[in-house]
Amino acid sequence: MISPDVIRSRVTDYLSAVAGGRTADITALYARGATVEDPVGSEARQGLAAIEQFYGALQGADCDTELLRLRVAGDTAAFHFRVTTRTPDQTITVEPIDVMTFDDDGKITSMRAVWSPDDLTVEPR
Numbered sequence: 001m002i003s004p005d006v007i008r009s010r011v012t013d014y015l016s017a018v019a020g021g022r023t024a025d026i027t028a029l030y031a032r033g034a035t036v037e038d039p040v041g042s043e044a045r046q047g048l049a050a051i052e053q054f055y056g057a058l059q060g061a062d063c064d065t066e067l068l069r070l071r072v073a074g075d076t077a078a079f080h081f082r083v084t085t086r087t088p089d090q091t092i093t094v095e096p097i098d099v100m101t102f103d104d105d106g107k108i109t110s111m112r113a114v115w116s117p118d119d120l121t122v123e124p125r
Helices: 004-020 023-027 048-058
Strands: 030-037 062-073 076-086 090-094 097-102 108-114 120-124
Touching: 004 023, 004 062, 004 076, 004 097, 023 048, 030 048
Parallel strands: 030 108
Antiparallel strands: 062 076, 076 090, 076 097, 090 120, 097 108
16 A cells, blocks of 8 residues: 555645646656546546646646645545646636545546636736
8 A cells, every 4th residue: 555655745746747837747647547537527537648638738837836735544635735827917826625546656546626717816917
């Protein structure tokens, strides 16, 4: 069974990769048959190609992340974090709660992001 310390490390790796806008680095954290449902209620994406396509929107983005709260139990992490993305015209901030499961190798097997448009803040730059 995967240790809580490995899960905590993978969450940190995930947030760093998202902040860096590195699609390949984000995708590398996922297991081959993993699923992403972001936000919850949307169509789940399955497999590395679909996951890489989903995160492609972040490639080269000017954003940063901040971990606000993290809980680990068994093979699951639930964490609240902030993502701030800057475009030439605006700054967009969202604070989702993600729930991830992990395999014994520390790869993400599923990710569900809990947020809605009501959780977005958009400010002109």
